[in-house]
Amino acid sequence: MLCAAPPEDIERYKLADARTFHYLNQSDCINLDALDDAKEYLDTRRAMDVVGINNEEQDAIFRVVAAILHLGNVEFSDGEENDSSVLRDEKSRFHLNTAAELFMCDANELESSLCKRVIVTRGEKITKNLDPRAAALSRDGLAKTVYSRLFDWLVNRINDSIGQDPNSKFLIGVLDIYGFECFKTNSFEQFCINLTNEKLQQHFNQHVFKMEQEEYTKEEIDWSYIEFIDNQEILDLIEKKPGGIIALLDETCMLPRANHETFAEKLYQNFTKNPHFSKPKLSRSDFTIHHYAGDVIYQTDLFLDKNKDFVVPEHQALLGASNCSFIASLFPPEDTSKPSKFSSIGTRFKQQLQSLLETLSATEPHYIRCIKPNNLLKPAIFENKNVIQQLRCGGVLEAIRISCAGFPTRRAFDEFIDRFGVLAPEVLGGSYDEITAAKKLLEKVQLKGYQIGLTKVFLRAGQMAELDAMRNEVLGRSASKIQRKVRTHQARKNFILVCSSAVHLQAICRGTNARRSYENMRREAASLTLQTYIRRHHAIKAYQESLSASITIQSALRAMAARKELLFRQRNKAAVLIQSCFRTHLARSDYISLKKAAIATQCAWRVRIAKKELRKLKLAAKETGALQAAKNKLEKQVEDLTLRLQLERRMRSDAEEAKSQEIAKLKLAYQEMEKQVKETKELLAEEKVASKIASEKEALVKEVPVVDTALVDTLTAENENLKTVVTSLETKIQETEKKYEDSAKEAKEAESLIAELKNSVLSLREKLSQMEAENQLLRKQALSSPPSRQTSQISTKLLPPLKQSLSTVSNGRPHTEEHQSASPMKQGTSPMKQGTPLKKSTSYLERQPESLEALVNCVVQRVGVVPGKPIFAxxxxxxxxxxxxxxxxxxxxFDRVIQMTSSAFENPDNNDDLAFWLGNSSTLAILLQKSLKISTGSGSTPRKRLPPSTSFFGRMTQGFRASSASMSYEGSIVVRPVEAKQTAMLFKQQLQAFVETFYGMVRDNLKKELTSLLSLAIQAPRTAKASIVRGRSVKNSNLDSHWKTLVDNLNDFLEMLQENGVPTIIIRKLLGQTFAFVNVQLFNSLLMRRECCSFSNGEYVKYGLEELEGWCNKLKEEIIGSAWNELKHIKQAVGFLVIFKKFNISYEDLTSDLCPALNVQQLYRICTQYWDDKYNTQSVSPDVLSRMTDETSDDTSSGDFLLDDD
Incomplete structure (x- = not known):
């Protein structure tokens, strides 16, 4: 462990790999797989800090251990003199110097104390050289002495720090010793251990026998003496004084020339006749002791050396004079006033053992025997012989035999009668005392061999099992009788209940059938009355529709014929004018023709430029109006509808003013063109006059010879150019003639179309008469058909086109919005479009109001609803x-759609309606966002691209563009770009405002539902806490209904959103904000309520979060998103509450690993409020709390510890 210290410690102690030290490389097991030596070193340092060992003492301890390791690497060789020794090499010199440096003593004196020995006589001191073997023994003796003194110092220091109070009268101790040992080589250590086991075995047998004897004597029962094996003879053999093995060993150690053979001879001479001692046949120095657990052969080779307990004076003086106070304290100066007596390890061990037995005799001992199931130390292997031998050696079998020889089972009278009173009920019913009742009970069951004491009943082995078997039999028969009676009662009760329920149900069914028949008759009568009124209404409405349609068609046909006639006249007049102008141009001169062409071209180009500028001004006016409306919407969202109406009125007035300006400009341009036409006519008249004068003068002009040939060439070139101009004009005339012929053909086609329209009007009238005939047939059938079928026929005739479109969308078939050409006239170019500007087209819906009403009725009645798809949008x-x-x-x-959508605000608490309108309005807004673009007009520059929106719906549509799978209905509709007017753009903005409003209302309703559940889910109920304290899990109890209700509400809310076709990105955003709200509510409640900061409550909330996480894992990633990460504060806080060993957690681990999302104030609040109601563990250490206090005082920007519900 020391060799795995940090690099600075290894360098300080001059350590290396553990295999390089002699005292460590004697074993093959250097490293353990499951043990980290570096971690063990740091843990040892930390443990020393705990027991009160300061850093200086720790450094001295590890300095001594390192010195012992270096001392073991010092090797010796023969010196120059006989029986002398010196250091073997420089490596040994290095280790000796290092050991002296660590011991803080002189290296030369250390070398001298190892290689020499000073013998003190009465008159002088004799210095004796030691051979290499003796020097090595001296080195090892010094190492053992230092290590022993260090070990004793650590034991005393630890006992002083955590030991028992000396004034206490009570003692609880644990004695853990090796078991009986018998190896191939048994030395002095095994001798001492086996002596200890012999002593403890004797104490164990006496204790068991004494307990049995005292129990039997106290209860005054008849009992006989129980014999057991007494090992007192073996103990006398070992420790008898004088004449014991230990006494002979001490006597031999005091002889100057004695060795192990001398010790063996003494043993053979004194114990030859002892039955527990024997001499092996093939050994001269070994001996055998017959212990209670088996025979052990001991080798006496090292008995004398290991028994001697003395310190070399040179070593004592050297280390006592060390500069290190700690090492000097390990070798205090000896008291020379007291006479020195011979002290041996065996004698001192015997005294300590005797003191231990005296302590055990003064206490109440309890024995635990540990056995090994196999010698391989592997699981699932049981060696029967080995286990029996261990039980025999440990005295367990002997203790069991002693216990079974008496009365192993004993019960107090009250316990015995309470348990087995069912075997003799008459005993319980009589007025007997406890002893008499117990005797009568035992006599009735005919049990033999028992004993009746003063307070207990003593039973032999196996008799308790017999009594339990009899008791179980009686209880079984009683249980059968009770079950029979209870089942009979339950069957009778169920039969009576079924009979009464059947009579009650029959009465209810008969009453229901009577009421149902009466209701059917009443409805049939009402349906007949309703059918008459409805059929009359439909007939009147159909007639009015046919009449209005025919009038509309007639007016359209007549207007079209008038326009054709007017167009034909305009073209004829234009052709005549073109011919006259062309013929005039042929007669003009080159200069005048070129000048006129230039003037006409300039005028036309200026008019075109003026029109372009006019369109640009109109577009700029529209853009400024739209931007002003958007700005007003963001600034004043509360008055959105009013501002939009004002903006629309203002834009219409601006458009009318722009139109009036354009008309004025066009009038001015028209007047200028008329002036130019007048000027050209005047020029033509002047040219005609000039040409006449010139023609009259030609006859008078005489022929003049040509002198300037260059002028002639130029004139001829100009003449050829004029010819090419004339040919180009002729080709233009031909093209105009072709166009005129085409227009004539189109006029003929229009006449044919008029004839077809007349025929279609006739066919419509015929269909109208057929429908009236069908209505009459339906009236006749209504008298015999049920009302439900009539209602279905009415609904099918009312909304056929809308249902067809709904069915196509719900079936997922692709549908395009391309309009087919109705007639050749629509495909051709209209002369009116070329000649005069047309008025802007109105909506098709203005001519078909019944379609709008049918659409509104369809949406209001929710006809054709398909779950999961926004069909109506x-x-x-x-x-x-x-x-x-x-x-x-x-x-x-647009006004009707906005009015229909705003009707959802009348019931803001109905989540189903809000979800329906949220799904359809958001879907419709997204479709408009994708397809609509502002109309720019022909010939004008494209508009500048608007900046990205910062509103809620703007960010949402950007998310839709980023995700290709954002809507599940993209395959059912093809979105194409449409140039929209300002009214459509305003409608889109209003729809986006509705989406934001619906989203906020749905989110607020969900928060209201979850608030009450969160206040209950943060704290476990009392019964749940009790079950947690008793060790039962919350998952297995039925007390987590609050969390289940919370998860069920979230699941129902999600299903409602999905059924109403709310887009996935809105659901993901809504779930994220909901989870953030749950995190804020739970975490703030945890900080503000101390009863919630307990261990059991942390487990309750943890299991609830696990259930919520399981629900999140079942959802798709595109739906749940990163909502689970919003619960990071409550998850980390609960993780801290349920973690064990909080006292050992450091500040860095707490803030960086365990709770990185919590600030210091929040952590300090939780740590100070924490209390463990289950395991009585402590919170974090005072050092961590003080560190948090310092961080809180230093950090002035931390703010409040509660989370904001943003």
């Missing part, structure tokens, strides 16, 4: 796409 989203509500400037569908 998907249905509303598809309807909004199909009705093009996102692209409309004005629509009422």
């Amino acid at each position: 998907i249905t509303i989203y598809k309807c909004l796409l199909r009705w093009k509500s996102f692209e409309a400037d004005k629509t009422s569908v």
Whole structure:
């Protein structure tokens, strides 16, 4: 262990590997697998601190042990003189110097004390040289003496520190000694151990015999003397004085020339006739003693050396003069005034043994015999002969024989009568005293060999088993009779109860059937009345719908015909104007034609730039309005709806002003164009006049010879350019003619479409007449059909398209929102779109109000609900796409959806409704977040990307984008981008605000439900504490109903969220905040209530947390997330409460390993409030508490020890 000390200690003591020291390498077992020598060294240091050994004394102790190890490595060889010795080599010199340095004495004097011996006579001192063997023995003697003195000092110091109070009158001691030893080589140690066992065996036999004798005498029963083996002769052989083995050994040790053979001869001469002593045949120095446990052969080779108890004077003087006060105190100066007597180990051992027996005789001893089941020291092996031999050697068999020879079973009279009184009931009923009653009872059962004492009944071996068998038989018969009576009573009681229950049930069933028949008759009469009114209402409504549809179709067809006629006239007028302009351009000159083209191009480009600038201004106005609305929403969330209405009105007024400005600009541009047309006409008139004048002058012009050929070339080139321009204009004219022909074809197709629409109107009228005929048939069938079938027919005719869409979503079939072309006219380009700007389209829903009402009724009645899927959100989203509500400037569908969603606020305590609206509103908001984009208009620059939202729903949608599997319904719908108007964006913001509100209401309701349960779950009930103190587990009791109720509530709440289709990321966020709330409530209750800081209460909360953890492990990772980690404070606090040996925990282990999440104030609060009601263990040590107090006073920023419910 010392060789495994820290490096600084090894360097100080100049140690090395344990195998390099002579005193340690004699054994093959140097290292043990299950033992860490370095840890044992530190534990020994810590144990010395506990018993009061200071650091200086510890350093001196380990200095002495290291010196002994170095002393063992000192070796000797023959010197120059005869019978002299010197150090063998430099290695021995090093170890000698190191030992002297550790002993703090002179190295030369140490060497001289080992190699020489001083003999003191009356007149002088004689110095004698020692041979190498004697020097080695002197070295070993010094090592043993120092080690013995050190061991005695440690024992005395420990006894002084933790020993018994000297003024106490009572004593509790434990005596643990080796058992009887018999090896191949038995020396003086085995002789002393076997002497001790002989003494203790004699004391054991006398104690057992004395107890039996006193018991029998006290009770005044007839008994005979019990014989047992007495080993007093063996003890006389060993310790008799004079003439014993120990006395002869001391006598031999005092002779100057005596050796072990002399000692053996004395033994043979004195004990030849002793029956317990013998001499082996093949040995001259061995002897055999016949102990009570067996024969042992002892070798006398080292008896004399081991019996001598003296210290070499040179060693005494050397170490007594050491500079180390501790080593000097181990060798105090001897008192020379007292005469020195010969002292031997054997004599001193005999005296100590006698003192031990006197102590045992003055106490009440209890014996424990330990045996080895096998010599291999392995489990599951039992050697019968070896165990019997050990029992025989230990006197156990003898003690059992002594006990069985008497009366091993004895009972007091009251206990005996209480237990076996059922065997003689008449004895219990009579007025007998206890002795008479016991005698009569034993006489009745015909038991023999017993004895009646003064206060007890004494029974022989096996008689108690006979009485128990008789008692069990009587109790068995009595139990059978009791069971028969009880079962008869229970069967009679059950029969009477069944009969009365049957009569009561019959009466209830008959009354229920009568009431049910009356209710059916009443409902049938009411259904007939309702059917008449409903059928009339449906007929009127169908007629009105058909009438309004026909009028709408007629007006649409007439308007379309008028628009076609107007378009045809505009195109004809435009063609005539184009032809005139083209013919005019042919007659113009090159300069005028180029100037006009440039002016026209510039005007057109300026108009285009002006339109682009106008669109940019409109877009900027819209963006500023949207940003202002978002800012107002974040700043004033309470007045959100009012501000949004004001913002919408303001944006509409801005749009109207922008339109008026645009119209004014267009009017100005139109006036400028008219001025330019007038100017061009005037120029054309002037050109015509000039051309006429020029044509008149041509006849008068004479031919002039051409001089400037370059001018002619340029004119010819310009002429060719003009020809190419003319050809390009001719191609344009041809293209316009083709377009005109195409428009004519489209006009013909429109006429054919009008004819088809007329035919469709006729077919609709026919269908209307057919529906009226079907209604009449249904009225006739209603008289004979049940009301449930009629109701189903009405519902199927009321909402067929919505149910079809619901079925497609619930079945998981993919559905696209692409609109098929209804007619060739929609595919072609409309002349009105090319010529004049159209008004912005309105929502399809404005023309179909019945579809919106059907959708609202479907959502309110929850038709087609599928657990786990937000069907209504998907249905509303598809309807909004199909009705093009996102692209409309004005629509009422968004207001109806918001009104329908806000109805859930009327009942804020209904978690089921809140979960339903949370799932559908969040799903619809996510779909809008993914698909909607702000409309930018054609020809304008794209909008700048908005910064990421910091609201709750903004962070949630970012989480949805990060997770591809965030929604289970992604396979049922294809989300495509849609350019949305400002009304759609406002609707999306309102929907996001509803999601946040629903989330907060659901979370607050869950916290209200859990608050009462958490106040009960933090402290174990009294019955639970009692079961914990008695050792029973809380898991096996039925007292954990609070935690089960808590887990069941969480499970029901999770199932409710999943059934209503709440997205997984919202569930994960909600569970995380809920677990954080549980952590805060439990931890704060633990800190504020001292009765909760107990060991048993910690076990109760720990088992509850384990049950909650088991529920979390059953959930998927995407649902539970990191919610379990939110309970870190209560988990670490409970872990501290249930841990054992808190007193040994250091401050670093407590703050870094056991409770890293808790601050110093919280740890100090728990440690000071802790109390153990089960094992009576202590809290942390006072050093740790003082360290916490210092840390708390130094750390001024620690704040409060309670957690905040954020």
